[in-house]
Amino acid sequence: MDIGQILVNGLVLGALYACLAVGFSLVWGVLNVINMLHGSFIVLGGYLTFFAWHSFGIHPLVSLPFVALLLFGIGYLVQYLFVNKVVTAPVLTTLTLTFGLDMILYNIMTVFFSATPRRVTLDLGTLSFFGITMPVDRLFGMALALALTGLLYYVMRKSRIGRAIVAVRMDRAAATLMGIRVNHIYAITFGVGALMAGAAGAIFAMVFPITTNLTGMYIGKAFVVCVIGGLGSVPGALVGGLALGLIESISGHFFGPQHSLTVGFLVMLFILLVKPTGLVGKRGYE
């Protein structure tokens, strides 16, 4: 039954990866900004959730919406005050800007929270079925990640703001002519990216130890998910996340855990070569 266990492990991990990457993918796809702050936003969301739970006894489910909204506000301001000034510049300029801002946020967090790993311990027990054992907190995290990703998809498809974001992504000039305030939409998109990062951080704090040392790793995962799944869309992040989770889990079992990340990157390279748009991405966003 090992293979069943491995597949379930991969799917659960993949759902968490999708949640981690969806905001990053959205910002990259819509704004053409590689947001190096994304990893720090995730860790900030995780820390805020942890301290709300540890210091005030607030359940992560209760704090999650507030943490996500707070991150939305931070993301909105960062875009409005800084990134919008250079958003039309070459991608290297915005990357450098967000990299610099990330260094500031990273070190502020290290000073205030320290780099000590922290984790919300819910101890929800485990669930066994057909010889497969899964911790409930991971399943819970997966369900929450999928629900949030689904909610974002719904908002993008059905709401005015969502349609405006999609319109700006498709044709900035045409969207401007239609009366869409592009800078405002950019700031909202960046805010939504930060919101999803904050929510992912809150979920991660229930499943993984959170520390500032992990910010770079989160960015790395988000990159791979975006390339595998395709940029700028919720389904792309979902497919990329699930694919990466399964690849790491299966290759870790058959080739050893030492090689699981390498296999993930090799698959990413292969997809870049044969299908630069990603598995479900659209031409023009590769």
Next chain:
Amino acid sequence: MSDYNSTKLSMGRSQVGRAGFLNGILPAIFLAVAVTAVPMAAAQETIRIGAPLALTGGLADEGMKQQLVYGMWAEKVNAAGGIEVNGTSYQVEIVEYDYQSDGPRAGQLAERLATRDRVHVIMAPFGSGHTVITGTVGERYRVPTIACVASSESVFSNNNPYLFGTLSPNANMTEVMARYLKEQYPDLNSVAILGRDDVFPKSMAEATATAAEQAGLEVVYRELYSVGTMDHSSSLTSIRRASPDWIYVTGYTQDLILARRQMADLGVTAPIITMVTGPAYEEFTEGLGSLAENVTSSSWWHHSTTYEGYGIWPTTADFYADFLKASGGSNPDYIHGSCAGSLAMLEEVLPRAGSLDGEAIRDALAATDIMTFYGSIRFGENGMNEARDLPIIQVQNGEIVVLAPDSIKSGDLELISR
């Protein structure tokens, strides 16, 4: 903590390291003026210990641990009248810079410490990689470098005569542990080893495999996991199938917390679970709660040991008491112990050197053979502290118990029920 820090600031230490304007031209001008304005005679009245520290960036936790004990030591030694060398009493001064967890920057700052600040000894930063960089600079300028947090033997394999390390070789930890566990639990026949693919954790995993085989154990699982692994399920599923008597995992605290948590989730257990060096850090037991119970580890030092020896802290208990005051109640780990022990060693080395010349200090360091609150310090041919019986520790009822060696033992091994 804040009171303590403000006291330290009054000791006249240098602290540079924030990026931006503060690192720009203006401070350089001030520094140049200050250096030329200070008469050399006045500059010689202190013993200057240089310390490139990772106060920001990924290694900030470790850097701040070093900073804390350096300050404690300087304050205590100065209050006691300083260190007497060749008939003159010198105050000590810690000259520290933040190298922002960036290796090349650690090298640049070590160079600055050796050439501009003219420090007499350099305390290397955390980790084997950054120690090599700093040690190379020390050798170039003939400034003895003390590595208090580098344990990989490869660091000391370059025959750098100015580099001395107070941690013992990794292999020493693993051989002692495999032998001890086999003695205490004769039914121990198999071990599963999962190590992080990184300098220290990897070398510990490899050394344990060798030590286990020498102790007659079968290694039923042996894999490394990549840096950045967020899920150990695949490895743990394989370990569960192998059903070993001993599970040995190496990594950094966040890896070990994740692995232990997932072991519990997946029902992976064994009579003995070792996580190196998890229990040596308070963060590990805090992060795991009851799951840390009965996890064993090796460590270079633990505050529950009972060493006695030279220096401003004659016993481990003396150091522990001072540390609790300085840290606001948190417990020290081996980083604190080794780095403070290194400085306590200097209290004996510098008078014996009879001079603050780098070569004289180097020769005195090479001939060191003393006991401190941290344990014995005697450097081998390669400059590394020679093998000694390192503590084997276990979490019992939320507290750390020393299982071995017998001279400092405070409890017996407890097995984990399957």
